[in-house]
Amino acid sequence: MQFDFRIYKTFRSAQRQFVLDIQWQSDCQRLVILGESGAGKSLTLQAMAGLIRPDQGHIQIGGRTLFDADAEINLAPQMRHLAYVFQDYALFPHLNVRQNIEFGLRRGWRNPDRKNSDPQVSYWLDLFSLHAVAHQFPHELSGGQKQRTALARALISKPAALLLDEPFAALDPVLRIAMRCELDALQQSLQVPMVLITHDQRDADVFGEEVLQLRHGQLLRQAQHWP
Numbered sequence: 001m002q003f004d005f006r007i008y009k010t011f012r013s014a015q016r017q018f019v020l021d022i023q024w025q026s027d028c029q030r031l032v033i034l035g036e037s038g039a040g041k042s043l044t045l046q047a048m049a050g051l052i053r054p055d056q057g058h059i060q061i062g063g064r065t066l067f068d069a070d071a072e073i074n075l076a077p078q079m080r081h082l083a084y085v086f087q088d089y090a091l092f093p094h095l096n097v098r099q100n101i102e103f104g105l106r107r108g109w110r111n112p113d114r115k116n117s118d119p120q121v122s123y124w125l126d127l128f129s130l131h132a133v134a135h136q137f138p139h140e141l142s143g144g145q146k147q148r149t150a151l152a153r154a155l156i157s158k159p160a161a162l163l164l165d166e167p168f169a170a171l172d173p174v175l176r177i178a179m180r181c182e183l184d185a186l187q188q189s190l191q192v193p194m195v196l197i198t199h200d201q202r203d204a205d206v207f208g209e210e211v212l213q214l215r216h217g218q219l220l221r222q223a224q225h226w227p
């Protein structure tokens with residue numbers, strides 16, 4: 001089973017509480033979680049990544065148990081071998097494109113060397129047409145270049161799955177269409193399982209092998225299955 005999870009958690013703040021309670025099993029490669037603002041999409045992705053701990057449930061991705069409340073298994077984020085691409089890409093502002101990508105290979109906190117780069121980085125620079133901007137810093141990049149850098153940094157570590165938080169939200173409409181096509185082709189060629197969260201039905205149309213509709217922390221109805 002590619003994805004098998006039940007995530008239950010109550011979040012309490014001074015004024016209100018929010019309950020996330022979702023369950024799904026699927027053998028698909030591309031899972032899209034669609035929902036309005038505040039539906040619980042980011043919390044779901046964070047639970048998969050190990051950034052928040054569910055009160056109950058389990059999370060298995062690619063047949064590996066990442067979390068199981070009953071069995072008291074809770075792998076640390078870095079042990080989950082998942083790549084998380086944040087909505088704003090979260091590139092390191094003081095590192096250039098090459099170094100940002102190389103950072104994906106690092107275990108420790110030392111910044112990658114500006115001159116001596118791992119050969120794998122060149123492969124990803126080629127694949128994403130980023131060679132021309134390899135020495136530029138994030139503030140010198142277009143939205144699409146930032147997104148490709150973030151994806152390359154995520155994929156260079158050969159993750160078991162790619163977790164994408166609204167990957168097109170920061171792009172203008174024309175670029176959004178182009179980047180959807182790029183990510184579609186890339187995912188098909190690399191065959192990396194992915195979970196993509198979005199509020200945009202068009203993302204679901206392109207990527208949603210299965211689309212889970214989330215509202216108020218719960219799955220709204222059965223997933224749509226695309227041929």
Ligand SMILES: Nc1ncnc2c1ncn2[C@@H]1O[C@H](COP(=O)(O)OP(=O)(O)OP(=O)(O)O)[C@@H](O)[C@H]1O
Nearest residue numbers: 011012013018035036037038039040041042043044
């Ligand atoms: N630590 C917390 N304590 C209490 N409530 C929280 C906490 N974190 C998130 N929430 C609430 O949980 C709900 C779901 O949040 P989440 O960030 O998952 O929404 P989302 O679907 O990703 O929305 P958006 O599309 O706006 O990013 C929101 O109503 C939010 O206010």
